[in-house]
Amino acid sequence: MSSRRPLAAASFVLISALALAGCSTAESAPAAEEESSEASTVTYSWERNTAGEDEEPVYETETVEVPKDPKRIVAFEMATVDTIGALGGEVAGAPLDSVPEYLQDSLADDAFNAGTLFEADLIEIEAQQPDLIVIGGRSSGLYEDLSQIAPTIDLGIAGSYLETLERNVMFLGEVLGAEDEATEALAELETGIDEAKAATEEAGNGLAVIVSGGELSAMAPSDAEGGSANVRGGLLYDVFGVEPVVEDVASATHGEPISFEFLLEHDPDTLWIVDRDVATGEAEAGAAAQVLDNDIVKQTTASKNDAIVYLDPVAWYIVYGGIETTQLLIDDVMQIAE
Known part of the structure; x- marks a missing residue:
């Protein structure tokens, strides 16, 4: 995982929170x-x-x-x-x-x-x-x-992840008398997200997967729908530009758990893994890796190319917002460039 970078002053094009219909x-x-x-x-x-x-x-x-x-x-x-x-x-x-x-x-x-x-x-x-x-x-x-x-x-989440992040950071900056710090933080995150998007473009297509209770569930782009679960599921695609290996992930999976054979059939260039059981304290770190350690997964392009990326489960499943957490998301995605 890449190291944290200090916040640096830079320009940031703000999206007006007042333009968010139905949002805070x-x-x-x-x-x-x-x-x-x-x-x-x-x-x-x-x-x-x-x-x-x-x-x-x-x-x-x-x-x-x-x-x-x-x-x-x-x-x-x-x-x-x-x-x-x-x-x-x-x-x-x-x-x-x-x-x-x-x-x-x-x-x-x-x-x-x-x-x-x-x-x-x-x-x-x-x-x-x-x-x-x-x-x-x-x-x-x-x-x-x-x-x-x-x-x-x-x-809470209202609109897209980036819209919510910007709105909340700037609002709390005003409340705390830290407007300059808020602007600098957003500028640094914008730069980091752009770098991460460039890395995912080089990495080819991908599939984001939640592992829980030994089963796999594919995450899908949020399609601009509000709501916490939709935003969380679409983070890799919507924020970091990962190209879904399946054109319509939601329709392909019918909202049901997927099989190991599904991974091999669609064969993404990169697998992005969130271990829900670790995030909720039901399992120890490494549980998802054990689930994916089988002969079928080893046949996938992602496995052969050492492109199975394990994401910080708490940041991606529980928090997925705020300044420090967004930097954690960026650092996680940048693993693909190492």
């Missing part, structure tokens, strides 16, 4: 005359599903005034933990059991456990008196309860 937006709130910086806020809006768990989605615009320079932030969304730390801030509370090792430095020394990704410890959070709470993805359903404690916003 952030803009500076009008400031009252002579209002102190401590009292200033940023207005944040997003489309929130207000329907019940088994009901058809009903989206309504939610708008929250977010305090600038919040002293105590609770984050249930791991990409937010990532970006806050990368921009020089820290997270006061989070579902600590879900924070990956590489993001521990984003936590305050005395960070408290805010619950799980699905269930908040409301008593503990209220006792800690946070200034801002961030949810997203798995924790989006916690909004009603958490918004009674402190300003609560949803920074």
